[in-house]
Amino acid sequence: MSTTTQAPQSPGAPKTARGARTRAKILVAAEETFGSLGYHRAGVTDITRAAGVAQGTFYTYFTSKEEILRELVMDLGHKLRAHLAAQVISSGDRLEAEEQGLRAFLQYLADHPSLYRVLQEAQFVDEAIYQEYYETFARGYTDMLNAAARKGEIRAGNNQHRAWALMGLSHFLGLKYALWDQRAKQGDGAFDPIVETISDLFRNGLALNGRDKG
Amino acid sequence: MSTTTQAPQSPGAPKTARGARTRAKILVAAEETFGSLGYHRAGVTDITRAAGVAQGTFYTYFTSKEEILRELVMDLGHKLRAHLAAQVISSGDRLEAEEQGLRAFLQYLADHPSLYRVLQEAQFVDEAIYQEYYETFARGYTDMLNAAARKGEIRAGNNQHRAWALMGLSHFLGLKYALWDQRAKQGDGAFDPIVETISDLFRNGLALNGRDKG
Numbered sequence: 001m002s003t004t005t006q007a008p009q010s011p012g013a014p015k016t017a018r019g020a021r022t023r024a025k026i027l028v029a030a031e032e033t034f035g036s037l038g039y040h041r042a043g044v045t046d047i048t049r050a051a052g053v054a055q056g057t058f059y060t061y062f063t064s065k066e067e068i069l070r071e072l073v074m075d076l077g078h079k080l081r082a083h084l085a086a087q088v089i090s091s092g093d094r095l096e097a098e099e100q101g102l103r104a105f106l107q108y109l110a111d112h113p114s115l116y117r118v119l120q121e122a123q124f125v126d127e128a129i130y131q132e133y134y135e136t137f138a139r140g141y142t143d144m145l146n147a148a149a150r151k152g153e154i155r156a157g158n159n160q161h162r163a164w165a166l167m168g169l170s171h172f173l174g175l176k177y178a179l180w181d182q183r184a185k186q187g188d189g190a191f192d193p194i195v196e197t198i199s200d201l202f203r204n205g206l207a208l209n210g211r212d213k214g
Numbered sequence: 215m216s217t218t219t220q221a222p223q224s225p226g227a228p229k230t231a232r233g234a235r236t237r238a239k240i241l242v243a244a245e246e247t248f249g250s251l252g253y254h255r256a257g258v259t260d261i262t263r264a265a266g267v268a269q270g271t272f273y274t275y276f277t278s279k280e281e282i283l284r285e286l287v288m289d290l291g292h293k294l295r296a297h298l299a300a301q302v303i304s305s306g307d308r309l310e311a312e313e314q315g316l317r318a319f320l321q322y323l324a325d326h327p328s329l330y331r332v333l334q335e336a337q338f339v340d341e342a343i344y345q346e347y348y349e350t351f352a353r354g355y356t357d358m359l360n361a362a363a364r365k366g367e368i369r370a371g372n373n374q375h376r377a378w379a380l381m382g383l384s385h386f387l388g389l390k391y392a393l394w395d396q397r398a399k400q401g402d403g404a405f406d407p408i409v410e411t412i413s414d415l416f417r418n419g420l421a422l423n424g425r426d427k428g
Contacts, residue, residue: 038338039338040254040338095420095421098420120334120337120338121338123334124252124253124254124331124334124335124338131394134386134389134390138390152422153421153422154420154421154422155414155418155419155420155421155422157411157414157415158407158408158410158411161387161391161407161408161411161412162411162415162420164386164387164389164390164391165383165386165387165411165412165415166383167386168382168383168384168385168386168387168389169379169380169382169383169386170382171382171385171386172348172378172379172381172382172383172385173375173378173379173382175348175378175382176348176352176378177375177378180345193372193375194372194375196372197371197372197375197376197379198375198379200369200371201371201376201379201415201419201420202419202420202421203419203420203421204369204419204421205369205415205416205417205418205419206309206312206368206369206376206415206416206417207309207367207368207369207416207417207418208366208367208368208369
């Protein structure tokens with residue numbers, strides 16, 4: 001399954017628009033192939049067959065299966081962050097942004113189930129890329145929470161801890177309701193009850209008497 | 215790497231106390247071996263070498279590497295739930311139990327880093343066992359939250375959604391602070407600042423003005 005010996009040097013970026021399209025096609029095919037077969041079972045031939053290109057074409061753009069996984073994880077991270085940023089741009093404040101962001105994340109995961117599998121499997125191929133994915137996400141999230149605290153939209157507190165907690169909260173709600181539970185994701189507004197639960201947690205806490213118990 | 219053909223029938227439980235000890239020794243060795251080498255790279259011979267038993271002895275107790283992974287995940291789940299239950303038994307109410315439970319979970323993960331890897335890797339070997347692990351955990355968690363709501367310790371709300379959110383919150387805080395961040399886990403009370411952040415979220419919410427904004 002190891003392909004690293006076949007092309008020892010990284011082939012680099014495509015030089016033509018057609019090359020860029022072919023490279024993008026291979027990335028999409030790899031995401032689907034890793035998502036359906038799993039990284040370890042998927043071979044380069046499965047990817048090139050799905051992309052409709054010759055096997056040699058793969059090595060024009062990528063050194064190995066490992067390299068394409070790394071590239072995919074980076075690419076998925078960029079796309080997801082861009083998608084979430086676009087979805088929350090109309091939010092009035094951080095609390096609204098959290099609600100819109102959670103809804104957008106759950107919908108994105110339901111629409112791109114391969115994202116989850118590719119990302120999770122990456123940790124066993126190269127833990128550094130998995131860690132970097134989440135550290136990058138957490139840095140941006142912490143900055144947003146710090147800005148919201150300065151604007152008086154959220155309570156003062158350790159926003160790095162909060163960022164990791166909130167990423168985990170979204171991740172597991174996505175695992176359960178956007179990937180595993182088929183009923184939960186049917187129809188418009190399917191994720192609204194989940195967003196309402198979390199909105200209540202953010203706005204009022206979990207304790208019955210809220211802040212006066214603190 | 216597939217070993218399922220070597221012993222088509224499950225060998226069943228050991229019949230003597232000595233057999234039970236040998237079986238337990240193989241399980242511990244498998245957890246360490248999967249944790250350090252990863253499931254796909256680890257062979258049955260790596261496990262038997264670590265356990266100090268002959269390779270044939272493995273097949274006296276287990277059918278295959280897959281079977282031992284399944285058994286390990288179930289076993290880790292039982293142990294973790296028992297550990298958390300013991301740690302929170304002195305809690306005054308659900309909020310205190312959440313705080314003590316989070317601290318105990320972070321410490322357990324720091325002390326048993328193989329747990330995380332074995333569990334996460336299991337999803338790519340047999341997703342059903344991974345899903346069952348978390349569904350079992352979530353059912354118990356939801357029951358506890360429902361009981362707390364009836365006692366008036368927490369706000370009314372969808373406790374299944376909350377259970378998944380809280381599992382994810384703990385999971386990602388553990389990933390970051392108990393596994394990746396070496397500084398965070400040094401010394402007694404190392405996890406107290408994290409528990410304080412989450413305690414504030416549970417007691418007061420994230421919004422600056424708490425419930426009166428809701």
